[in-house]
Amino acid sequence: MTEISKQTYIVMERYIEKNRQINKENREVIYLYENMIKTVNKQFALTNVLDISYKSSSTNFGVLYLHTNQGLFSYQLDSDPTDFIKKYNELKRSFSKR
Template sequence: MITRKIEWEEQHIIEHESFLHLYPQKLTDDSNEFYFHEILDLSYKESMRSFGLLYVHTTKGLFPYKVRENPIAFIRIVEEKIREMKG
């Protein structure tokens, strides 16, 4: 996860490793919980570098995650769980 912080008119970019955990009703990371009914969409943008960006679009906002591997299988599982929740 990448965090941007501005202190004394300087921007600091802080990068730390974080994991998304998939549970029967939600996704979580170190500091956020996203229940499936709050998730609007998941998307992935591949980068020319050695990583891509997974975007979790929620009713709380947009949460980007830097990923090393293509998360398409993960996205499909989450989308299926969201469809199941909607009936």
Template sequence: MSEYSIIYIEVKREIDFYFQMQHIESSFTLQMDGREIVSAQHQFKFQNVHDISHKPFSFGGGILYLHTNQGVFSYNIKENPAYFIEAFKTLKSSFH
């Protein structure tokens, strides 16, 4: 079974020792294999994911949305997710 992945970014804001706002960026992988989609914080059974959509930003990247039976989950991405979305649609159509 094929596995697909895309990198997403989480930005955490912290105040440092000098009371300056720091933006700490961490990268994580969203993985999909036809049985489930797994992020660093969540695990979704494939049958519980209804759709994946994307809102691009003019400066590149965008937000990837997972539409699930638990709600909509958003992931900040820096790359074009077209291959990831297409893989989802292909896997989802063969899942039924």
């Protein structure tokens, strides 16, 4: 299975240690393959992904939304996902022509 594109996203982990709240920023990756989108915890068949959208905010972060038939999944980003979304749209168009 060949990776077509990938996008880094941020997962914030909050926990208490020695009576202090610790905020830890973890980086994970969303992979776009020919027939699926895969994250560290989820895997979506491309036929089950209805759309991908992105909402930027006034901070340095934005949110990538995966609209699927299993629900809406959001991923916090600190980089521009334009290339990832473009590759998804190209792949989805070619996939629907099959």
